[in-house]
Amino acid sequence: MMNQRKGLGKKKLLIEGVAIVAIALILAFVIPAVLPAFRLKLLGRFLGLAIVSLGIDLIWGYTGLLSLGHGIFFALGGYGLAMHLKLQLPSGELPEFFTLYGVDKLPWFWQPFSSFPFTIMAIILIPSLVAALLGYLVFRNRIKGVYFSILTQAALLVFFNFFNGQQKLINGTNGLKTSTEHIFGVMAGSDSAQWAFYEITIVCLILAYILCRWLTSGRFGRLLVAIRDDEMRLRFSGYNPTGYKVLVFAVSGAIAGVAGALYTVQTGIITPKFMEVAFSIEMVIWVAVGGRGTLVGAIVGTLLVRYARTILSEEFPEVWLFFQGGLFLLVVTVLPDGIVGWIRDKRWGKKRVITYPGLEEMVEPQMNADEYG
């Protein structure tokens, strides 16, 4: 019995693996051949954004912590790579914008970014350390629910203000343009570099998926769900949720950092706009549309919403905000489990589960009084 189940699980995992490889191969080799360069670039960006939504799904869909501040980590990763690109200069020269503000010495924190390995480390580590610190300070005091969401939003605003106001350090509002800079001797805006970024994005997406898949299966994944369901109960079972939450938030931040770096080089510029409040909440809607608590949903949702956005803003720019607002309302009220959840329910609906009391009856709500405040 036990072995049978195990065998079944292995078979499922194998099918999943084959499906991933197949999709990856199609994305990597078939799509570039059929799509025009402009559309391909768009797809590459969206796949980059899909990486962030994996991170958001991890922290919101599984662990139940709604972060409205993932733009911080996304932009930190983006700035990291953009700084590296800006520093591809003959020695002794400074990036152009510095001279505009009369800065004649490279700020100390720019210096290590001339090294590529350091930059890669920084793209992953800096966002995750920021997330871990913020998470530790918040979670250790058992701040949760909407309080956590509000604090992440405030943190986002703070980072936005900081990056926006510091012309002399990181070119303030104007941001850092990467499309005209060089990486490994190739111009980042050129078609060959863009194609490389596209392929790297696919690899990173798959790696992020595997990481999230590993984290959300097994005991650790169940623990995340338990944190979402009843955190206080978990303490009485002897677990300290703080460490788990900090770790998940940090991982989620690191994933967002990688995504930000990939998105930046494919867009060609990073500005503090990446840390706008609206953008970070939009990330949440990608996950919600696809279906939270399902990793595939996060990816599908991102692609769908972003394509809808592109089409709508090309045709009727005013309608996009109405549409997005409507999407928020719709997903929350009618489709709480998103598209993937809806499809899954349809399929499983046929196989009725017999329980007492019946599923149609109200299951007694198990609500924490503190959520009501």
Place this chain on the structure above:
Amino acid sequence: MDKILITDNLTVSFDGFRALNQLNFTMNTGELRVVIGPNGAGKTTFLDVITGKVQPTTGKVLFQGRNLRGIPEQEIARLGIGRKFQTPRVYLGLTVRENLDLVCNRFKNVFSTLFRTPSFTDRRMVMGLLETVGLGGKRDLKAALLSHGEKQRLEIGMLVAQSPDLLLVDEPVAGLTDEETENVGALLLALAESHSILVIEHDMEFVRQIARQVTVLHQGTVLCEGTMDEIQGDRRVIEVYLGESEATLATGNNQS
């Protein structure tokens, strides 16, 4: 070292209101103790203090001789105190088996949860517990789909999976049918063979089924202690349960 739990002049006050007032309570290792008391007697607060959810204002709680002040909930749980809540609290998004497995895990820090796979003994324990609480057939069902009574049993199962030395059980039969009540009672008696158990209960029928030693709480202090028969004969207990005048009436009738 045969006292598992001692409270010494324990007082808990919320903004001046004393939920527990100079409470002195002792319990032997291996004992099954039932605590009863009218509403607002401080029963749930008593459990809150033991499990670390509420800190004592003055006085102390000693578990196996160790002062519990300032120790966070999860550490207290790891020391060997398990708690079952009044309304069943299980992880609704997990299946019955996963619920048990999570609690059964011996290594509760972040990295061992991430890297260790469930051991053979863990899995066997979960299987055994599924049988004990009678949920073997529903082991792969989400806990959200269980009935109230099934959730109660699952939570007791989770309590045992934690293998604590002291089980704190808060109103295990509230809202159960007679048959389910009897099952839970039998389960608790079986558990009492190998654990120390403190049960808080309202249902007198049930108390009579399981109780050996009963403590009556009233206004945050111990009113009296004794066997079920002694308690039922005690004038003060009748007074707090029935009110002053009726109590005199009742005892008057007894005498005549």
Place this chain on the structure above:
Amino acid sequence: MLELLIAIFNGISIGSVLLMAALGLAIVFGLMGVINLAHGELMMLGAYTTFVVQNVLKGWGDSWFEVYIFLALPAAFLVAALAGLILEKGVIRYLYGRPLETLLATWGVSLILRQFVRSVNGSIAMGIGVFCCLFFGGLFLLRRRRNWERIKKWAIPTIGSLSLAMAIFKILLLVNLGNKALTKPWFSARNVDVTAPVWLQGGLPLGDFQIPSARIFIIILTLLCLIGTYWFLHRSQWGLRIRAVTQNRTMSACLGVRTSQVDGLTFALGSGLAGIAGCAVTLLGSVGPNTGQNYIVDTFIVVVVGGVGNLLGTIVAAMGIGTLDYLIGSKTLVPMLVGVEPWESFFDFFGTTSMSKVIVFALIIAFLQIKPAGMFPQKGRTSEL
């Protein structure tokens, strides 16, 4: 020293705008555990109402114009309260006990409202009218049918989408007719300016400085709002019900309090206060579709720091954050710290409006390390199950 006093005064006046905005939010949050991300947009609606009232009164002559603010205040209150009531009855009611979802839903509403004031014009307004007539008329007719309970599951979405389609069709038709009066946006996407009446434009001279009357007016207005809210919550029948539901929803429902009415009323009240705050904001500068966003995050922070369901906490938090923000942001502290390194350069570096937010946030996080549940946490054994 005088400079410091002036700075503190300015800080308090910023704090009072925050307080007015946070007051409504705090009451709603305390009652329903709902953070309304569209709260800023309700402020914005109040501001636009003020703009409309002013323009109407301009046509009536100067003497009317001088007192427009006294008409604008109740109008802003009513418009925002109505919008809030619709929001509560239409969306939030269905999401109780799911605070995070409510957060997202209200964000959706906030996006819609922002785009609405940008592009609202005659045809859209008529489209909305058509939708309401069709939808609610249809509901009214269908409700009278015997089998309403049975058909409502599919009937509501059906007539909803039908009415929506009709309304959009109507809008497109009107747009294609090309009537300028109907397709010209009422407000446009740009900011609109509300001119303060003359008696609010001056200021009280104080030494070399001048205290702007508008700020004094805002502080007085805030005080009145506070007193009004306090009176309403603690001295009226409905206030008693609101407080009862805040403390124990289930129990109140059992005792015959109609919690759904209480929710609706509270939400309308909170939204109305946002409307008044929006009206006050027009005195400080121009207003636009994004006006609400400038205040909203600060407002949330005030509620978080102040603690749940506590007016005093909200007041102290709003004033504290407003003053601190201004003191650091305006570099008032720098001259006082000349020579005291590293503090001088520290406050100099953070001495802009945007950078001061960094310090304030750091201080708030530090504060939450000591008092995680806010300034005045609720105590008692019922605070958590």
